[in-house]
Amino acid sequence: MSNLEQTLSIIKPDAVERNLDNEIKEIFKNKGFKIVDEKKIQIEKSEAEKFYKVHETKPFYNDLCSYLSSGPIVVMILEKENAVIANRELMGATNPTEAEEGTIRKKFGISIDKNSVHGSDSIENAKIEIEFFFKD
Ligand code: IDP
Numbered sequence: 001m002s003n004l005e006q007t008l009s010i011i012k013p014d015a016v017e018r019n020l021d022n023e024i025k026e027i028f029k030n031k032g033f034k035i036v037d038e039k040k041i042q043i044e045k046s047e048a049e050k051f052y053k054v055h056e057t058k059p060f061y062n063d064l065c066s067y068l069s070s071g072p073i074v075v076m077i078l079e080k081e082n083a084v085i086a087n088r089e090l091m092g093a094t095n096p097t098e099a100e101e102g103t104i105r106k107k108f109g110i111s112i113d114k115n116s117v118h119g120s121d122s123i124e125n126a127k128i129e130i131e132f133f134f135k136d
Pocket residue numbers: 055060064093094112113114115117118119121
């Protein structure tokens with residue numbers, strides 16, 4: 001049974017700043033993800049606050065939103081069979097020190113906040129997040 005899905009991926013400021021975006025894109029492509037659309041942008045803090053609204057009660061919310069808006073990011077629509085879970089697996093755990101060998105966060109993540117990539121955590125949120133960045 002085919003279960004083609006789309007998910008939203010973000011290459012975060014720490015990775016773009018280190019010029020890792022092309023290398024990370026190659027990893028996605030080599031794992032069978034199609035990059036359906038992509039753009040390099042810098043967002044306002046107010047947009048980051050909207051994007052991460054689910055975390056607004058967390059102690060790290062303010063720093064998280066400052067960080068995501070601190071420099072250029074690459075946002076991508078990734079497509080693959082079961083793309084949401086496949087991307088979460090390829091990203092690895094939120095804290096790079098807990099991420100498994102072979103994952104993007106293990107390879108490139110600096111810390112729990114500077115963990116190089118974002119990925120949608122459910123099909124429902126993937127739709128919302130794709131709409132957020134690619135509504136035009
Ligand atoms: P996820 O990115 O693996 O889905 P979430 O729990 O949704 O992780 O958290 C969103 C982002 O917030 C993380 O990617 C990370 O950048 C940041 N974050 C999560 N937990 C912490 C923390 O305990 N301290 C600082 N930043 C955190």
